[in-house]
Amino acid sequence: MxxxxxxxxxxxxxxxxxxxxxxxxxxxxxxxxxxxxxxxxxxxxxxxxxxxxxxxxxxxxxxxxxxxxxxxxxxxxxxxxxxxxxxxxxxxxxxxxxxxxxxxxxxxxxxxxxxxxxxxxxxxxxxxxxxxxxxxxxxxxxxxxxxxxxxxxxxxxxxxxxxxxxxxxxxxxxxxxxxxxxxxxxxxxxxxxxxxxxxxxxTSLKKLEKSPAGSKEKEDKPQDWEKHFLDASASKPSDWNHELDGDWQASMLQKPPYQDDLKPEGIDKNIWLHQKMKNTKYLLEYDxxxxxxxxxxxxxxxxxxxxxxxxxxxxxxxxxxxxxxxxxxxxxxxxxxxxxDAIQAKEEMKKAREEDEEELLMGKFDGKANNFRRFHRKDEL
The missing domain is CATH 2.60.120.200 (Jelly Rolls)
Incomplete structure (x- = not known):
């Protein structure tokens, strides 16, 4: 042990x-x-x-x-x-x-x-x-x-x-x-x-690599379509701060709703990203x-x-x-x-109490003195 x-x-x-x-x-x-x-x-x-x-x-x-x-x-x-x-x-x-x-x-x-x-x-x-x-x-x-x-x-x-x-x-x-x-x-x-x-x-600051200049997308081959597309329904958050957060960009969605030779339906092709991420470790690259x-x-x-x-x-x-x-x-x-801090607080309270009592006593004393002065003035009259 x-x-x-x-x-x-x-x-x-x-x-x-x-x-x-x-x-x-x-x-x-x-x-x-x-x-x-x-x-x-x-x-x-x-x-x-x-x-x-x-x-x-x-x-x-x-x-x-x-x-x-x-x-x-x-x-x-x-x-x-x-x-x-x-x-x-x-x-x-x-x-x-x-x-x-x-x-x-x-x-x-x-x-x-x-x-x-x-x-x-x-x-x-x-x-x-x-x-x-x-x-x-x-x-x-x-x-x-x-x-x-x-x-x-x-x-x-x-x-x-x-x-x-x-x-x-x-x-x-x-x-x-x-x-x-x-x-x-x-x-x-x-x-x-x-x-x-x-x-x-x-997430909006992902590193993207633009497609080579002059490249042309093939229209009907799903395998040439990217696997990421912009969320067209997304809107900028109300608390977005341009100075702190930079330029806002809609997030990217993955796994488009089609497989093999089926074309995507209900998705405007214009919202698809014709760019691709350099690699999946973009965040680490961005440090x-x-x-x-x-x-x-x-x-x-x-x-x-x-x-x-x-x-x-x-x-x-x-x-x-x-x-x-x-x-x-x-x-x-x-x-x-x-x-x-607790000891000091108690001492301060005690001191404040003593000062209040002293002021009260002084007030009573002053009151008696005033009465005494008034009494003697009455006798003089």
Whole structure:
């Protein structure tokens, strides 16, 4: 039994050792973070960050992170790392965010940039690969963004993912796998998953190979007709966003209603595609969730009320390592953080009660003093 446990531990350590950690930041070395993170000077009105664990925390040092400090400001800051490609590999992006001020309107998301990003001029116009994390504004917007760049356009996940809206620290994780599946986790729990192809409405972006110039279709030979045709009855979805989703195109249907020498009936030949897909792996060729030159991570966002703390950044190719890292950071301090908040809340309530009682007593005292003064004035008269 003991040997089995030792073997299991050895296997776990080996798997962790095999993980590739592209970037990891916990801000455990004090102000040295300023040597790694570059504040954008693109706009003199950008807000500044400081290192803080906030008003309440689970561990004063471990919970220190980048905190926004000025209200109604844009923020732009980033850190570089050795460039890499996630082609053929899993990509895991993870971090913690704490809206201590209980966000009313502002972003809590991060962006992953190409290695050639201009850090000094980072702004909302800087091209990015991935945008991930919570965004809150009023009663309507309380969502987790998952936006991917594809063919120089930004495409957003069509499934609504609700974010956390309280004032505690939460762990956000995005997993993109080589088989085009994805997973979004909050606090280690899966809240959304599926296919990048379908959940980003990217089926209209299939790579097509045009027929050779001068080629002529033969009219009556079914074998020359393509096996795919446009869905003529399809219409553009009402929520289609041209900037995010690109040009809309009807989806392609397969398996036309004829076999052997039978001609298709009830189908207008003009809707048939006289083009063919280059191969069945067009999605992999298009690299819908693969990026060749990942090299920076950053915060580029707007906040009405400042106070958000960003910490425990991780970019890796290993889901198991990300889970362990999350448990060793956020997992260790989430409980004590809530305990400290509860203690502070009780102290604030006690203080408020004492102040109310003091005001009440002072009011009674002032009332008696006024009566005393009125009584003596009556005697004088």
């Amino acid at each position: 003991a040997r089995a446990r030792v073997l299991l531990c050895a296997i776990c350590l080996l798997r962790v050792a095999q993980a590739t950690i592209y970037f990891q930041e916990e801000f455990l070395d004090g102000e040295r973070w300023r040597n790694r993170w570059v504040q954008s000077t693109n706009d003199t009105q950008f807000g500044y960050f400081r290192l803080s664990s906030g008003k309440f925390y689970g561990h004063k040092e471990k919970d220190k992170g980048l905190q926004t400090t000025q209200n109604s400001r844009f923020y732009a800051i980033s850190a570089r790392f050795k460039p890499f490609s996630n082609k053929g590999k899993t990509l895991v992006i993870q971090y913690t965010v704490k809206h201590e001020q209980k966000m009313d309107c502002g972003g809590g998301y991060i962006k992953i940039f190409p290695a050639d990003v201009d850090q000094k001029n980072l702004s909302g116009k800087s091209p990015y690969y991935i945008m991930f994390g919570p965004d809150i504004c009023g009663f309507d917007i309380k969502k987790v963004h998952v936006i991917l760049q594809f063919k120089n356009q930004y495409h957003s996940n069509k499934k609504p993912i609700r974010c956390k809206v309280d004032g505690f620290t939460h762990l956000y994780t995005l997993i993109l796998r080589p088989d085009l599946t994805y997973e979004v986790k909050i606090d280690g729990q899966t809240i959304e998953s599926g296919s990048v192809e379908y959940d980003w409405n990217l 819908l969730s693969e990026f060749e030159n990942i090299g920076a991570i950053g915060l580029e966002l707007w906040q009405v009320r400042s106070g958000t703390i960003f910490d425990n950044f991780l970019i890796t190719d290993d889901e198991e390592y990300a889970e362990k890292f999350g448990k060793a950071t956020w997992g260790e301090t989430k409980g004590p953080e809530k305990e400290m």
